[in-house]
Amino acid sequence: MAATSDKSKPYFPLAGIAKDGWSNDDEATATCFCGTVQLKFPTHGPGLVDIFLCNCADCHKITASMFASNFVVKDTHLTHIRGKENLTTYSQSHTIQSGNVMTNSFCKTCGTLMYRVGLGFPGMSILRLGTVDDFTLMETKLRPRVEQFSKERAAWLCGKEGVEQAEGNYYV
Numbered sequence: 001m002a003a004t005s006d007k008s009k010p011y012f013p014l015a016g017i018a019k020d021g022w023s024n025d026d027e028a029t030a031t032c033f034c035g036t037v038q039l040k041f042p043t044h045g046p047g048l049v050d051i052f053l054c055n056c057a058d059c060h061k062i063t064a065s066m067f068a069s070n071f072v073v074k075d076t077h078l079t080h081i082r083g084k085e086n087l088t089t090y091s092q093s094h095t096i097q098s099g100n101v102m103t104n105s106f107c108k109t110c111g112t113l114m115y116r117v118g119l120g121f122p123g124m125s126i127l128r129l130g131t132v133d134d135f136t137l138m139e140t141k142l143r144p145r146v147e148q149f150s151k152e153r154a155a156w157l158c159g160k161e162g163v164e165q166a167e168g169n170y171y172v
């Protein structure tokens with residue numbers, strides 16, 4: 001069996017340029033690849049709303065990958081520690097099943113997609129699990145709870161075991 005990193009405690013691998021990511025009992029940081037943009041978010045409710053995987057065509061394409069790993073944070077609980085002025089946005093509604101415009105905020109320097117906001121999620125931002133600095137959190141407090149658009153998932157990619165599956169959009 002392949003070795004995995006010890007995630008019984010906070011774990012900050014060399015991932016991008018920033019070395020100042022942190023986590024505590026209530027909050028943690030999410031940083032772009034070049035370190036310019038850093039966010040602070042809550043790791044439990046009420047500020048943390050949900051955690052989900054999404055295989056929709058939009059998430060597939062915009063991550064340049066196969067799916068997106070997302071978590072939803074109330075805007076009232078989300079802090080831009082630095083780099084807000086270095087974010088650029090791209091919005092469109094063409095491929096969104098709900099028809100709602102989704103606005104995506106990227107780091108201008110390194111292209112990391114930090115979060116999306118949409119009419120379907122008023123007052124909330126959808127952050128990316130992959131930007132979280134403490135890799136232990138993806139196994140613990142930020143473990144995905146639901147996987148949506150599983151019918152769009154590549155056949156060679158397994159669904160998340162033990163996670164509620166939704167063929168289409170869970171949230172609409």
Ligand SMILES: [Zn+2]
Nearest residue numbers: 032034107110
């Ligand atoms: Zn960056």
Ligand SMILES: [Zn+2]
Nearest residue numbers: 054055056059
């Ligand atoms: Zn999606």
